[in-house]
Amino acid sequence: MKIEMAILDWIQSIRTPIGDILIPRITKLGDAGAIWILMAIILLLIPKTRKSGAVLAAALCVDIVLCNGILKNLFCRIRPCDVNTSVRLLVERPADFSFPSGHTAASFAAAAALWFAGETPAIKWKLWKPALALAVVMAFSRLYLYVHYPTDILGGMITGIAAGYIGTWFIGQLEKRRKNEP
Numbered sequence: 001m002k003i004e005m006a007i008l009d010w011i012q013s014i015r016t017p018i019g020d021i022l023i024p025r026i027t028k029l030g031d032a033g034a035i036w037i038l039m040a041i042i043l044l045l046i047p048k049t050r051k052s053g054a055v056l057a058a059a060l061c062v063d064i065v066l067c068n069g070i071l072k073n074l075f076c077r078i079r080p081c082d083v084n085t086s087v088r089l090l091v092e093r094p095a096d097f098s099f100p101s102g103h104t105a106a107s108f109a110a111a112a113a114l115w116f117a118g119e120t121p122a123i124k125w126k127l128w129k130p131a132l133a134l135a136v137v138m139a140f141s142r143l144y145l146y147v148h149y150p151t152d153i154l155g156g157m158i159t160g161i162a163a164g165y166i167g168t169w170f171i172g173q174l175e176k177r178r179k180n181e182p
Contacts, residue, residue, distance in 0.1 A: 004149040008080050011143050012087060019144065024090045027141040030103035033060055035134070036110040051171065052127065055117035056110055059167030063109040067159050072097040079147055087146045094147055101148045104156025105163065107135035112164025117171070135160070 029035040040060060043053025077099035081089055096102070114128040139156065142148040148156075 001149075004151060005080065005084065007150050008143060008146055009084075012146065015144065020090055023141045023144045026137055027091060027103060027145060029134070030107060030138050030141075033064070033102075033106040036060055036106050039110065039131075049127075051175075052114060052117045055164075055168050055171045056113045057167075058170045059109040059113035059164045060106060062166045062170070063105050063160060063163035066163055067100055067102050067105040067156070068096065071100055071155070071159065072102070075099040077149075077152070080149055081146050084146075089146060091145050091147065098148055099152045100155030100159050101139065101142050101152040102156065103142055104135070104139040104148070104153050105160040107131075107138040108157045108160025109163035109167070110160075111135045112161045113167050114164075116164055116168035 036056065037060065040053050040056040043049040043056060045053075076097050079094065079098040081087060081093055111128055111131040111134075114131050139153045142153060143150065
């Protein structure tokens with residue numbers, strides 16, 4: 001925990017006025033998975049990307065159960081901003097537990113789902129890369145904002161990738177059943 005606090009404190013030392021404006025806005029995109037839910041809806045509305053949208057939606061559902069329903073309540077980890085209250089938060093203090101990072105988990109669930117589910121190579125390569133870039137920035141934002149430990153971010157990444165894989169598997173199973181129906 002000392003190493004994690006040292007990392008967070010170092011990040012606080014490199015904060016900038018521009019970062020203090022941009023980072024809270026970036027993290028806000030991930031509030032309640034909003035950006036990823038919107039992306040899933042858009043993909044579901046386009047016939048060519050419908051499968052990717054279904055996988056993304058399934059991955060987000062798996063993620064919410066794993067991350068917020070099970071893991072946060074299992075580990076009950078307090079946030080770094082509750083340990084070091086001298087850091088001025090740029091966002092409202094989150095009300096739930098710290099491990100794993102929900103913003104990171106949802107972001108990596110989206111990136112993984114888009115990677116695993118791309119209907120065509122062109123769609124796969126066009127969607128998962130910007131999703132992954134945003135997922136990485138979103139994960140860093142949670143450290144910058146002093147609301148997560150580095151291991152919360154790692155746990156969120158692992159949870160998200162697992163959710164993306166499970167969402168892909170689930171939609172694949174539904175497709176198999178539908179094809180086998182008379």
